[in-house]
Amino acid sequence: MINETKNPIPFCVPTITGKERSFIDGLLDDPSSLTQGAYNSKVEAWFQKMNPKGITKTTKSCTQALELTAQLLGIEKGDEVIMASFTHVSTANAFVLRGATPVFIDINPNTMNIDASLIEHGITEKTKAVVVMHYGGVACEMDAIVEICKKHNIPLVEDNAHGIMATYRGMPLGSFGDISCISFDHQKNITCNQGGSISINNKSLLAKFESIYDLGTDKANFLRGEIENYEWQSTGSNHQMSELSAAFLYAQLEEADMLTKQRLLSWNLYHDLLKELVIRECIALPYIPEYCKHNGHIFYIKTNNAPKRDELIAFLKTHEITALFHYTPLHSSEFGKKAGRISGSDLHTKNESEKLIRLPLYHEITQEQIEFIVDKIKLFYS
Numbered sequence: 270m271i272n273e274t275k276n277p278i279p280f281c282v283p284t285i286t287g288k289e290r291s292f293i294d295g296l297l298d299d300p301s302s303l304t305q306g307a308y309n310s311k312v313e314a315w316f317q318k319m320n321p322k323g324i325t326k327t328t329k330s331c332t333q334a335l336e337l338t339a340q341l342l343g344i345e346k347g348d349e350v351i352m353a354s355f356t357h358v359s360t361a362n363a364f365v366l367r368g369a370t371p372v373f374i375d376i377n378p379n380t381m382n383i384d385a386s387l388i389e390h391g392i393t394e395k396t397k398a399v400v401v402m403h404y405g406g407v408a409c410e411m412d413a414i415v416e417i418c419k420k421h422n423i424p425l426v427e428d429n430a431h432g433i434m435a436t437y438r439g440m441p442l443g444s445f446g447d448i449s450c451i452s453f454d455h456q457k458n459i460t461c462n463q464g465g466s467i468s469i470n471n472k473s474l475l476a477k478f479e480s481i482y483d484l485g486t487d488k489a490n491f492l493r494g495e496i497e498n499y500e501w502q503s504t505g506s507n508h509q510m511s512e513l514s515a516a517f518l519y520a521q522l523e524e525a526d527m528l529t530k531q532r533l534l535s536w537n538l539y540h541d542l543l544k545e546l547v548i549r550e551c552i553a554l555p556y557i558p559e560y561c562k563h564n565g566h567i568f569y570i571k572t573n574n575a576p577k578r579d580e581l582i583a584f585l586k587t588h589e590i591t592a593l594f595h596y597t598p599l600h601s602s603e604f605g606k607k608a609g610r611i612s613g614s615d616l617h618t619k620n621e622s623e624k625l626i627r628l629p630l631y632h633e634i635t636q637e638q639i640e641f642i643v644d645k646i647k648l649f650y651s
């Protein structure tokens with residue numbers, strides 16, 4: 270009976286706070302409320318408070334928010350967009366869909382984030398955006414990156430899918446780029462199963478953004494009472510999140526402090542318990558630069574080489590623990606080889622990504638489960 274609730278240990282269980290049901294019930298009890306968008310407004314107001322510099326709107330996914338970003342920046346065939354190859358496929362896809370070439374920059378092996386010191390080397394006259402992704406909610410080197418983008422007058426985009434509630438020098442991730450995008454998919458710290466948001470921090474993009482966001486119309490001006498009718502102005506789409514999803518999401522945003530604290534407790538427990546294996550040079554642990562407050566989005570370890578990683582994943586599986594690797598670098602994928610190009614050389618991306626294992630981490634994971642997982646990892650190395 271001891272293992273009754275312990276095993277199997279999945280990689281991720283979507284976060285539920287308990288308040289989602291009552292918010293959604295409220296909408297179902299009063300169907301006209303479904304058309305009024307009160308929860309979408311509450312979500313947007315929450316972000317307004319968190320990042321006063323930006324205007325935030327909900328989207329149906331982070332993928333969609335990134336696609337909207339590419340359209341908003343006027344990305345066209347022949348343009349180049351700088352990013353790390355160690356990222357989610359949507360970071361690149363959004364721009365490739367518009368005909369751009371992703372130019373992949375190597376990562377800093379300590380953080381797995383784009384190496385800021387290599388970005389400038391990748392810039393050409395065709396570069397139309399720099400896209401950074403804060404892996405595991407650990408910030409990229411934003412001072413240097415903002416500086417480079419300013420110097421070359423290139424828009425900066427944050428794929429902030431991992432970064433909600435995390436900061437860089439006290440400022441929230443997602444507040445540095447001209448545009449930033451968040452994901453609320455089922456694996457993210459705060460979720461509505463499928464959803465996203467986009468923040469526009471550069472006011473000069475706002476008018477065009479509003480039109481794209483609302484089917485290519487000038488409805489936003491109409492709703493503000495600035496014009497008498499609204500009509501089709503340009504190309505756009507239906508980007509807003511469903512009100513049901515927004516209710517689900519808002520239930521979690523209200524608990525964002527608690528959810529982040531809880532996650533960090535689990536993250537720190539892993540970190541403390543696994544230190545011993547670092548001393549024995551079996552594994553490496555994540556490094557958090559002093560300028561970052563992260564959000565415990567991902568707990569990973571690195572084995573000494575790729576075969577060891579595969580062995581450890583298989584070993585954990587025999588103990589009903591699901592641990593996963595992450596990401597297969599885009600530049601080495603079948604499509605990535607055709608669609609993109611690498612700037613400089615790949616000193617770290619392939620090597621480091623091949624050693625990385627993500628351990629189970631989710632809101633409901635217990636101290637006992639983490640201790641059990643760590644025991645098995647120690648057993649593997651004994």
Ligand SMILES: *Cc1c(COP(=O)(O)O)cnc(C)c1O
Pocket residue numbers: 329330331332333356357359360402428430431451452453454463464465
């Ligand atoms: C999850 C994720 C996405 C995609 O988010 P969706 O909301 O599922 O579309 C994009 N980029 C990164 C870095 C992600 O982790």
